[in-house]
Amino acid sequence: MAAAGVTAVFFGWYGVYVALSAFARGFMARQVAGHVNVALLLGLLQFASTFLLAWAYVAYARRRLDPLAEDLRSRHAGDGVTR
Numbered sequence: 001m002a003a004a005g006v007t008a009v010f011f012g013w014y015g016v017y018v019a020l021s022a023f024a025r026g027f028m029a030r031q032v033a034g035h036v037n038v039a040l041l042l043g044l045l046q047f048a049s050t051f052l053l054a055w056a057y058v059a060y061a062r063r064r065l066d067p068l069a070e071d072l073r074s075r076h077a078g079d080g081v082t083r
Contacts (some may be wrong), residue, residue: 011068017043
């Protein structure tokens with residue numbers, strides 16, 4: 001999926017969470033297990049999805065972007081440009 005698509009899905013998921021928190025308080029207050037309710041469970045899933053996306057981007061950057069950056073660095077190493 002393209003980066004724009006992943007971004008749209010993530011912001012949509014976040015928007016649904018915020019909308020449910022604001023307008024579906026009864027649903028969010030339902031107990032899932034013990035003292036864990038739907039709101040807490042969805043909030044934890046927000047953290048999990050954020051870390052999953054960050055991990056996926058780092059893996060993509062290492063695999064695709066870092067080699068391109070290294071290629072540019074090696075091509076322009078003798079140009080007298082300092083970092």
